[in-house]
Amino acid sequence: MSLVSRFESYISKDLGVAKDDTFLLAISGGRDSMLMAHLFMHLGYQCVIAHCNFLLREDESDRDEKLVRNYAEEHGVPCYVNRFETESYALQEGISIQMAARDLRYSWFKELKEELDLSWICVAQHLNDHIETFFVNLTRGTGLTGLRGILRKRNDLLRPLLFLTAEEVTYYVKKNNIPFRDDQSNFSTKYVRNKVRLEIVPRFKEVVNDFEYVMEGNIAHIQESYELLQSFIVPIRESIFVEKTFGYEIKRERLQQYKDNLPLIYELFKPFGFSKEVLSDMQKNWEGDVGKIYQSAEYSLLRDRQFFFLQRLMIDKDEKFLILNEKNTSWSFGSFLFSLSCSDNLQIERENGVVQIDGDRLVFPLELRYWREGDYFYPLGMRGRQKLSDFFIHQKVDRFTKERIPILVNSNGEIIWVVNYRLDNRYKITESTKKVIKLVCK
Structure with missing residues (x-):
């Protein structure tokens, strides 16, 4: 031919x-x-x-x-x-x-x-x-x-x-x-x-x-073995690794049946770059302290009470922020999309992802960032101030999720909104509010 x-x-x-x-x-x-x-x-x-x-x-x-x-x-x-x-x-x-x-x-x-x-x-x-x-x-x-x-x-x-x-x-x-x-x-x-x-x-x-x-034939056999292995591994991974907005949620009791089989555990986590040494450590500390984190080059695995939470590593949260001026009407931040509009309508909208702010209290530019140690605010519906770390604990927010929650901050340094969780009491609209800023987050 x-x-x-x-x-x-x-x-x-x-x-x-x-x-x-x-x-x-x-x-x-x-x-x-x-x-x-x-x-x-x-x-x-x-x-x-x-x-x-x-x-x-x-x-x-x-x-x-x-x-x-x-x-x-x-x-x-x-x-x-x-x-x-x-x-x-x-x-x-x-x-x-x-x-x-x-x-x-x-x-x-x-x-x-x-x-x-x-x-x-x-x-x-x-x-x-x-x-x-x-x-x-x-x-x-x-x-x-x-x-x-x-x-x-x-x-x-x-x-x-x-x-x-x-x-x-x-x-x-x-x-x-x-x-x-x-x-x-x-x-x-x-x-x-x-x-x-x-x-x-x-x-x-x-x-x-x-x-x-000869080598072409040998490598073909290896490729066939790999494909055969994946035909077993992929369905198991898809049934156990539940995709969430932050990454994956893995129920510990579902994974437990495989915990003594390190080669299989390694194959399940291979797409996320975890070494056998790290996974062996996880295996040995299966009943270890809640909150322990295992890392690969690109992912973190958090051991919680009933779940493992798997997410891609973030850049330093102190370097991740967005400055907003008065002309911003829409923007993205992390995996969130925001839109802003102004009105004089004082009727409260009770929808997820929607917050109404007393516009006269805002001092631009605003900052959108992630939480930092020492952050505190005055949660709407509660008396006094509270550290964000304590607020997250009371809301049962796991460690991975709280790392990705945007925080809207006024130019004077006050927290305005813990996005999709709670408005600061100082920025709620009242009968004397003249300008309502409506923020929608998806």
Whole structure:
């Protein structure tokens, strides 16, 4: 079977694309991406070309860009180029150059796909990339997830060359006289992936001549095992993890039947990034103190009396605030949407999420923020002042929820409204109120 026939069969049968689908081709100028462009052009699919110039190799980067532009022009294909300040971005985010380049290109590809209303993003990783990813992940420590290598299809991302080896890519590029440029950094063994490609895989090929295809079969078995495991795990997670506005609520008695099975607990919490060490600690302290918190890089898990509360970590609440002036009539804050209107209607509206404030007592600008230690107010319907921390306890507000409750503060520092919970008594409307500020929160 010819390469074109193999390619067409792979993208239609294995990847499930339709003839009238549209494609964003990520073309670097290397031999693999140029072969991918050649195949799409040959079959007449509707495509655009996207090229990233990361400005990392001076004139070499510019020559890559020129090659891609010329190829697109010769074939009458729209070409989009983005020049990134990659080193500055990596320094700003505190990440490696490789990770910065990856973040920048995939973010831009998604934006461009949406802007142009395309069906798919295509990247030209081949079978050897698939195998290298397996070994790189293996050296870093991983489970079934990392040992799956590169997925041929994920959401709107396709890898149409994953059925070809690196040797085949080189052969077909030369056979069809397809122009390309090699990135010389790919030949440096200072990078782990290059070391795997240039030193480790060749040693395996000395033992097994068709090593790539043996590994392709092995990884396929791992992918099947992963999918089988998920077919058991996902229904359990969906039945126990109840989605709430703050995150998830997990009833302890529902989870208790699995608490002695650490591998299963680990799989249930894997999407939230919890390590086995943390979950083992939770397992050992199952009957421990109420209020204990377990954390992953992005989530917190609070142990309450009857529930575990799982939520995404917030940024420092002291840094999260919004300043409002008199012209603000609608705004968002966290997961809340607010609207403001003025009137002289003194009739009280008793609806959830609605509060009426004596407008003459407001001093702009107002501040919307989260609670802080030492905060106090004068709750409507109660005598005297009360600390917010005590108010939350009396209202049986759990620790996670109170971290996300907006607090409306007057310019003089007084709390006006604990949003959706209680108005401060000093700001209620009275018979002498002339201006009513109505706030609606959803």
